[in-house]
Amino acid sequence: MITTQSEALYEKAQQLIPGGVNSPVRAFGSVGGTPRFIDRGQGAYLWDVDGNRYVDYVLSWGPLVLGHAPKAVINAITETAVKGTSYGAPTAIENDLADLVIDTVPSIEMIRFVNSGTEACMSALRLARAYTGREKIIKFAGNYHGHADMLLVQAGSGVATLGLPDSPGVPSGTTENTLTAPYNDLAAVRDLFERYPDAIAGAIVEPIAANMGFVMPEEGYLQGLIDLCHEYDALLILDEVMTGFRVGLGGAQEAYNLDPDITCLGKVIGGGLPVGAYAGKRDIMAHVAPAGTMYQAGTLSGNPLAMAAGLATITALRRPGVFDSIAEQAQKLTEGLGEIMQAQGVPVQIGQAGSMFGMYFLKEAEAHIRDYATAKQYADTARYGQFFHAMLAQGVYLAPSQFEAGFLSAAHDIETLEATLNAAESAIKQVTA
Template sequence: MFYKRSSALFAEAQKYIPGGVNSPVRAFKAVGGDPIFVKRAKGAYLYDEDDNRLIDYIASWGPLILGHAYAPVIDAVIDKAKDGTSFGMPTEIETEIAKLAVSMVPNIDKIRFVNSGTEACMSAVRLARGFTGKDKIIKFAGCYHGHSDSFLIQAGSGAVTFGSPNSPGVTQGTAKDTLLAKYNDLESVRQLVAANEGEIATIIIEPVAGNMGCIVPTDEFIKGLREICTQENIVLLFDEVMTGFRLGKGGAQEALGIDADIVCFGKVIGGGLPVGAFAASSEIMAHLAPEGPVYQAGTLSGNPLAMAAGLAMLTELNERPEVFENLAKKTEYLHKGFDSVLKNKSVPYQINRFGSMISVHFTDTPVIDFETSVKGNNDTFIKYFHGMLDKGIYLPPSAFESYFLNDALSYDDLDETIAALDALEF
């Protein structure tokens, strides 16, 4: 395929936008080459500025679970825009979507809407600290919760040491309150809790990880986290920005059978528009301003266009729960097809899958945490990514991102994708 116009647009963008992109993951830095500029999309397909058609496996990084330009969502946004785009005042639709979300998700009573997943996670951590009166948090290496200072922390020298900043601009003072544990390693959590007894406000986790590829928690690990948090009066915070309303109506809590204390949402809840949210019991949410002392605000939070898109999306998913089963079956079909092809190739590989999330890792080691995810052969991944792209398959341009299937994908699309992989030479 040719990407002449995309390359020209990228060169122009670099003159005015840092790195030519407004989010680093779009830059193709991990795979080389110039990013693809999209002109339009419909259903399962992207159409770039050179009029190439691409089968899409990122779905705008998760939110477009029913496919691009899904008519009920588009119609809802258009209708709402005719009445105005923003007011900075309460609107009825905010309560409508809040009521629906609370009815769909287990173990939450109230929800606060914000403008992004980053904002949701940042605010949820502040709420957990305000609720518990404690300062420190535990996060897991490889889990991404947005670019708030508290989350941009890399591992220290051992399991019980403080983390250190992994981005300039993040202070050591901030970093000292963030402790890093290993995903799927309950003992690393126990060590941190014991070494910081009575100081941990919250444990924040992607319950099914999507930022080191798709990584599924073991039953022992995820249940153990719930037990530790209950015993130690620690808030268990599920970052369901990716998994919420994707792994089922009730998200990862429902899929894993685990109740979190605070849950963060994004992606699907906005129907493709910039929306985030965090939710909890009435007891915890009572600490949030203006009802309580923990301050959080946003001028455009609950924006009517975003609320209209989100309400249309959640209504569809609530009325058609079979979507989740259909997506899981399609993802399983893709998994089996890839497995059948790759076992005849001369490359080691692992495939991880949960619901409609899946990832391929070019390593002979099972991928269960960040340490094992980085063992993947990036040179092989680059050949894989660009080889698939040349055949019209758009995958995440990073070995550390989950694929997100959407319901508009047909089995013919899946077969075309499997055939593209079969034709690759590594």
């Protein structure tokens, strides 16, 4: 595969941009090699600047649930852009998208649009503190909720990928009210509540831990978190930036029958454009300015381009059979990968929920990954790196990190799945040779 233009662009980028990328995992740091510079995307495919085509399972890290450049979304953006790109004032389309999200996600009664998942989680925690009058929050090791200072504590994702400390530059005082517990461990959460019974504002959790690979919640875990929070008059914040509209049409909360107090959503509600939101019960959201006293603002919040793209995306996703078809394809993919790995005697742990999936190569055949500690202990990152490059060479673009989830879209059809599984069957033989 010829990659001379990507190599030249990366060399230049490293002189202009820290590490040559604008988000760390793009640098291929944990898998090695040169990142591909992308020229365009269409449907389930990406083309790089050298003209190589790839089946894409990154999909801009999840929001492109209809695939790249779907006609309905492009038309919506184009029709909106010719009227103006930003006003810093309310628009009718904000109401339209808010209505659609509220109608789709079970627990949401009111919503505030922001510009990213990081901003959504940061604002949700501020709201929990304002509502309860308490300062401490609980997060879970390996869960990533964006790069706000107070959340960069055992944060998984890019931090895990690069093997960095949680981050230099974060003042110790910023995280002194952030408590951590292992994912899938209710006893540890109860212990924190018993130690700080009147000080914890809430807990924030990824319903599926998709930033330390792909770790499913154990039975009863998520409802147990809600119950514990409410027992101590705290709030449960469900971070559905990754899982919203992907694990189920109404998110993980619909799939697992959950009723969180606050929900965080990400770029999927903007059709891939920069957007996020925090949302929840009416009495809680009423504390947000100007209705209440908790201040949060953003010049580009509710940007009409993102609102139009999100409205087109979710409208299409809600059509009968669309989401179910994506989930069915994801199941076929993971089942096929599992069969290939088993036939070659390669120990793996594969998970899938809705349109999301993840696969760990395991250092030990009997290992089971259930939290951040076991992910770091048992994930075979070296073998994943070899498999990643063997797949890339055959035109399949997976996440360039063992600790990231993968995604399918409505554009991933039988042809793309067959191509992927054929590539995997060849790739795993190269890796194990």
